[in-house]
Amino acid sequence: MPKFLIQATYTAEGTQGLLEEGASGRRAAVEQVVSGLGGTVEAMYFAFGEYDIVLIVDLPDASAMAAAGLAVKASGALHTRATPLLTLDEADEAARRQVRFRAPGAQGPAGA
Template sequence: MPKYLVRASYTTEGTKGLLAEGGSGRKEAVEQVLRSCGGTLDWMYFAMGEDDLYLVLDMPDEVAMVATSMAVRATGAVQSTAVPLLSVADIDAAARKVVDFRPPGA
């Protein structure tokens, strides 16, 4: 399954919810929304700084990731960015792939 690194920041309303539910409550909510789209949570860490939260997710495909992201972001409680992650094997396969490319001006 594709993996994604998600960076998230809570809005004021989202922070109020975090204060009310605590970190465990939010982790349960994340696991539930991922399960609903066929995904799982690898890890989740809260942070201090520009981002409030970092997660690594396994999702069945890009459509499931986008559906989850849209549903969560539509609440207005969170702003997030998802970064597709590539395994070492993915990079090895890409390095072996023959690409026919002519650079500009060549």
């Protein structure tokens, strides 16, 4: 099952809800969304800095991730960023694949 890194920043309204509900309440809400889409939450952390919360989730496919992202963003409570994660085996497979690409302005294909 594909893994996704989710980074989110709470809006003022979302932060107010977090203060009222607490972090454990947010964990339950996240698990409900993810499990409803056929996935699982691997890790969930609150953080300092650019993002307030960081998650790693397993979801059946990119469409499930998109559905979750749309629902969350439509709430107006968070701004999110989702990044697909590759296993080491998947990265090795990508590195083995031949890709013919010509950079803008280059004369011939590179990486042949």
